[in-house]
Amino acid sequence: MEELSKHFSQSEFACPHCGKAIVKQKLVDALEELRSLANRPIEISSGYRCPKHNKAVGGASGSQHKLGTGADISIEGLTVEEMYGLAEKVAAFSRGGLGLYDDGHLHVDVRSGRAQWAKINGKKVSIQDFFAHNSPTGNAGVSS
Secondary structure (H helix, E strand, O other): OOEOOOOOEHHHHOOOOOOOOOOOHHHHHHHHHHHHHHOOOOEEEEOOOOHHHHHHOOOOOOOHHHHOOEEEEEOOOOOHHHHHHHHOOOHHHHOOEEEEEOOOOEEEEOOOOOEEEEEEOOEEEOHHHHHHHHOOOOOOOOOO
16 A cells, blocks of 8 residues: 555554555645654554444444544553644644543644544543542543
C-alpha cells in the first residue's frame, strides 16, 4: 500500500476485517504534526473500520473510524495523559475529537466540532476524573 506521508503508510490504517484503508489526508497531516511534537513514532492500533468490524468491536454507530477521520494511537514512552497534552496542541485534534482510555491508548480524530471523552474500565468519566484516577497522588490537573 502507498505511503501517505513521511511517517505513515496506508497499511497502518487498514481494517483488520476487510483490509480497506480509507484515511483522510487531514488526519495524516495532524498525526504528522503530533509526531513532530512527540519526537517519536506513533503506533496506529486502529485506523479505518468497515461497518462490520466497527460493530464487532463495539464502536459508536457514528464512529470517525468508519469515515477515515479517526485513529486510536499510542506513543512509546508516553502516558495517555502526556499524549493528550501533546494532541491538545494540534489544532485539528483540539478542535476535533480526543478520547482517553485507561488501556493506554488515545483516540484522535479530525471531525468538525470538538468532542472529548474518557473511559475507565469501559465507563465514561470526565477528563478531570480520568486524570485524577491515573495520577499517583490522585490530584493530577488538566492544563487548559
